[in-house]
Amino acid sequence: MKPAYEFRSDNCGRAAPELIEALAAANTGTDLGYGGDALTASLQVRLAEVFETPVRVFPVPTGTAANALALAASATPFGAVYCAPEAHINTSEGNATGFFGSGTKLVTLAGTHGKVGPGGLEGAIAAAGVGLAHRSQPAAVNLVQATDLGAVYSIDEIAALGDVAHAHGLKVHMDGARFANALVRLGCTPAQGSWRAGVDVLSLGVTKNGGLLADAIVVFAPETASSIGFHLRRAGTVWSKMRFASAQILAYVKDDLWLRLARQANDAAARLAEQIRPLAGVTLIAPVEANELFVDMPPAMIAALQSEGFLFQRRGPRLARFVCRWDTSDDEIAALSGCMGRLAAKEAA
Ligand SMILES: Cc1ncc(COP(=O)(O)O)c(C=O)c1O
The missing domain is CATH 3.40.640.10 (Type I PLP-dependent aspartate aminotransferase-like (Major domain))
Structure with missing residues (x-):
């Protein structure tokens, strides 16, 4: 699995x-x-x-x-x-x-x-x-x-x-x-x-x-x-x-536990945004200012991410929402951005 x-x-x-x-x-x-x-x-x-x-x-x-x-x-x-x-x-x-x-x-x-x-x-x-x-x-x-x-x-x-x-x-x-x-x-x-x-x-x-x-x-x-x-x-x-x-x-x-947890989630979202923003065919439709990312991308990329095991909400044919939690790990961020990078390169080829 x-x-x-x-x-x-x-x-x-x-x-x-x-x-x-x-x-x-x-x-x-x-x-x-x-x-x-x-x-x-x-x-x-x-x-x-x-x-x-x-x-x-x-x-x-x-x-x-x-x-x-x-x-x-x-x-x-x-x-x-x-x-x-x-x-x-x-x-x-x-x-x-x-x-x-x-x-x-x-x-x-x-x-x-x-x-x-x-x-x-x-x-x-x-x-x-x-x-x-x-x-x-x-x-x-x-x-x-x-x-x-x-x-x-x-x-x-x-x-x-x-x-x-x-x-x-x-x-x-x-x-x-x-x-x-x-x-x-x-x-x-x-x-x-x-x-x-x-x-x-x-x-x-x-x-x-x-x-x-x-x-x-x-x-x-x-x-x-x-x-x-x-x-x-x-x-x-x-x-x-x-x-x-x-x-x-x-x-x-x-x-200040609440602020510490929120900072962790926001930082994870900012890191993810930074890594996927330059990808061809990928557009963040709103500024990433908290812990959520709304991403426009080709439908084939959304489907491929889903079949690779990434869990996220599909909000439309081209729109996906990704949310970072207070305990989202670096591995999760690296895996998602890495996979999106490979898929974007394939789409662009
Ligand atoms: C912006 C916003 N307000 C309110 C809620 C309501 O939360 P609950 O599902 O606990 O009723 C949510 C939950 O997703 C939310 O995202």
Whole structure:
């Protein structure tokens, strides 16, 4: 059997040993359920330190729950949430935003590399029919950091969107499934990459970056925090043994583990990008700024890579997505780039 080289998703990897150890350490004695425990209390304090501001943190089982329930608390049932066409809430969450928002509508705004732009948002709000009961009312904007094409919003880009959104009374939701990867790329603090740039509520990804079974909603806007517990509870997403979810997230941020893991994944993606960028017939369709590569190449090359045992997502006849994990090895990178090099040379001959 040929070896399998894993580039399908950062979901396919292992959990970081530190999180497993934290789970074992939390498995002692008794404590209250549903977030009334000491570890969940510590998590509130710890993330307030990490983000340098008071926050409310709600551990949740999945990124989809984080997104849909953060947005349910940010928008009305007759509200519109603006997002990029590629946004995970639009392509991959089974209408969860509309379902948990009791009718909230997604409105897509085309932009560059999976981003929403401030001009597009301004135009959409102007054309929305604010105050008309026949129309969806602008309620929130969703930005995915890093984007669903692997690019990273700069702090200025987030702030420009935040300014437009707040001028019109919209909330700013960041889908930070790869927030740590973006922080490492930007070289900024968690505060600079979120609320200081205008983010009201963050879906904080943990699972993809060495996590196990928990992501979190981090709320910066106190008025959003007051209703979110109800949305979570009615959606059945409040862990009863919450302390085990909180233990994972505490371990995730301890001693900057989250940034270390994200740096490893980003560095692996950068190395891969560097090695395949010069190949004939191979085009990276978006900047590689986090841990994902979106690559246009001849269909025959995609098929050959698959039959050589490389695991990745085919996103179209010529489009493939490769994702690097925190533990992607040098051997995996060398094997993929080497094979692509040989196939590209064969195609060009
Ligand atoms: C950008 C983004 N947001 C959210 C999610 C949601 O994650 P989950 O599958 O845990 O619901 C994903 C998962 O692939 C993602 O890539």
